[in-house]
Amino acid sequence: MSEKLVYTPLDEIEKIYNELKATFASGKSRAIPYRKYQILQLAYMVKDNVKLFEDALAADLGRPQIESRMMDIDTSIGEVKDTLTSFEKWAKPENAPFALNYAAMRPVIRKEPKGLILIISPFNYPIFLTIPLIASALAAGNAIILKPSENTPATSNLLANLVEKYLDTSLVRVINGAVAETTKLLEFPWGHILYTGGGKVGKIIAAAGAKTLSPVSLELGGKSPVFVDPKCDLKVAAKRILWGKTANAGQTCVAPDYIIVPQDFQGEFVKALQEVYQEFYPDSASAPGQMSRLVSPQAFTRVNNLIKNTKGTIVIGGETDEATKFIAPTIVKDVTPDDCLMSEEIFGPVLPIMPVSNIDEGLAYVNAHDHPLSVYVFSQDNEFKAKIFNNTQSGSIVANETIIHPGVHGLPFGGIGPSGSGYHTGKYGFDMFTHLRSSLDTPGWMDRLLSFRYPPYNAAKLKA
Numbered sequence: 001m002s003e004k005l006v007y008t009p010l011d012e013i014e015k016i017y018n019e020l021k022a023t024f025a026s027g028k029s030r031a032i033p034y035r036k037y038q039i040l041q042l043a044y045m046v047k048d049n050v051k052l053f054e055d056a057l058a059a060d061l062g063r064p065q066i067e068s069r070m071m072d073i074d075t076s077i078g079e080v081k082d083t084l085t086s087f088e089k090w091a092k093p094e095n096a097p098f099a100l101n102y103a104a105m106r107p108v109i110r111k112e113p114k115g116l117i118l119i120i121s122p123f124n125y126p127i128f129l130t131i132p133l134i135a136s137a138l139a140a141g142n143a144i145i146l147k148p149s150e151n152t153p154a155t156s157n158l159l160a161n162l163v164e165k166y167l168d169t170s171l172v173r174v175i176n177g178a179v180a181e182t183t184k185l186l187e188f189p190w191g192h193i194l195y196t197g198g199g200k201v202g203k204i205i206a207a208a209g210a211k212t213l214s215p216v217s218l219e220l221g222g223k224s225p226v227f228v229d230p231k232c233d234l235k236v237a238a239k240r241i242l243w244g245k246t247a248n249a250g251q252t253c254v255a256p257d258y259i260i261v262p263q264d265f266q267g268e269f270v271k272a273l274q275e276v277y278q279e280f281y282p283d284s285a286s287a288p289g290q291m292s293r294l295v296s297p298q299a300f301t302r303v304n305n306l307i308k309n310t311k312g313t314i315v316i317g318g319e320t321d322e323a324t325k326f327i328a329p330t331i332v333k334d335v336t337p338d339d340c341l342m343s344e345e346i347f348g349p350v351l352p353i354m355p356v357s358n359i360d361e362g363l364a365y366v367n368a369h370d371h372p373l374s375v376y377v378f379s380q381d382n383e384f385k386a387k388i389f390n391n392t393q394s395g396s397i398v399a400n401e402t403i404i405h406p407g408v409h410g411l412p413f414g415g416i417g418p419s420g421s422g423y424h425t426g427k428y429g430f431d432m433f434t435h436l437r438s439s440l441d442t443p444g445w446m447d448r449l450l451s452f453r454y455p456p457y458n459a460a461k462l463k464a
């Protein structure tokens with residue numbers, strides 16, 4: 001039986017909010033040594049408890065250990081360390097570019113905290129989508145309330161317990177709960193709300209932010225297409241695509257959602273995927289420690305129904321087990337635009353292949369739909385790659401690789417339009433939670449130059 005989430009009592013939420021507002025107002029969170037200590041504690045919080053996090057992720061998602069380390073735990077420690085070593089540089093005030101008319105006014109951009117930050121996170125990467133964001137918000141000098149997902153009770157309980165143990169709880173708190181608790185939180189004004197999750201709830205968050213005039217960033221999902229060109233390194237393409245689709249059982253916001261391939265290359269591409277599938281899972285994908293499970297019975301039923309209802313041809317997988325929420329990596333060929341697999345973000349280990357007569361048909365299809373979080377292209381042909389890069393819009397664009405770009409140092413991560421707004425990781429996370437406060441400090445002697453602005457106005461002053 002899975003662990004039960006320990007809900008934060010609804011009637012305590014306002015009190016917690018007020019306590020954190022008071023801490024922020026006291027100025028405590030702004031001191032650089034204090035920020036540094038809290039970020040360091042956050043790094044230790046993960047590092048000291050790797051095994052507990054692995055166990056929690058295994059309980060919530062059936063996560064293989066290597067996926068937990070690579071995609072949640074180690075990546076988060078790396079991000080926090082990066083923030084720790086760099087944030088003082090990011091936080092330094094910046095002089096405005098020199099301009100003779102204004103230089104004496106000492107124009108400076110101060111990097112100030114926004115205040116109390118609300119981070120609402122999803123179930124799929126419950127460490128990577130919480131810990132580095134807390135680090136960014138701390139680095140910028142804010143107070144933080146984290147609302148983790150109710151769908152990962154073991155990890156969300158662990159986060160609540162460890163935050164109490166390692167961090168200053170007058171500055172950072174975890175509120176656990178589901179819709180009622182999140183709705184309560186959204187009644188208050190925030191320095192910033194960062195929401196990661198599906199677009200349907202994203203609209204609710206954006207509307208709530210509008211009511212309290214709280215700035216909102218949305219990290220959403222969508223259907224990320226993969227263009228496969230016959231002039232690609234086929235073996236590498238098959239490996240990277242299959243891995244990107246099966247890691248975390250396809251429950252990755254940037255997972256390859258569907259394939260666009262020329263009709264006459266579909267057969268060769270499927271053959272390469274079948275070979276790689278044999279290499280990845282020589283026994284069975286359901287063997288212990290090989291594949292994550294779907295997060296909930298509802299998620300299992302949704303993806304299972306997609307498999308049952310597709311009109312395409314299943315060429316790999318198709319096996320499912322309701323009791324363990326297991327869905328085998330499933331590849332479906334000859335999928336048409338009206339198929340159920342093309343109707344929503346799949347968010348499971350099912351990969352439809354949609355054959356097209358030419359690349360322009362594929363581009364027209366992608367451009368007629370919501371801008372995805374990522375567009376992928378596998379090709380060795382620079383012209384082909386450039387055509388995809390230059391004729392699509394998406395959060396990110398990646399050639400010959402899948403799903404690793406959110407972890408690549410120095411790149412911003414975020415969507416565009418229906419796949420989200422705002423950027424995080426590294427300095428971009430710090431910037432999200434930072435107010436650029438313009439400041440001047442104008443000396444009195446400048447009135448010798450500026451006195452023309454004072455009344456009484458007259459024609460002579462206009463000429464001056």
Ligand code: NAD
Pocket residue numbers: 120121122123124125129147148149150151177178179182183196197198199201202204218219220221222252253254345347373415419420
């Ligand atoms: P979700 O939308 O179901 O839930 C996310 C959060 O929203 C949870 O904390 C939940 O408690 C809260 N929530 C749910 N219903 C709510 C409501 N009615 N009012 C207020 N809050 C509510 O998302 P999910 O299923 O947990 O995550 C999957 C989605 O997230 C996918 O679409 C995926 O692509 C997207 N995602 C995006 C990113 C990114 O960085 N862009 C990362 C991971 C996941």
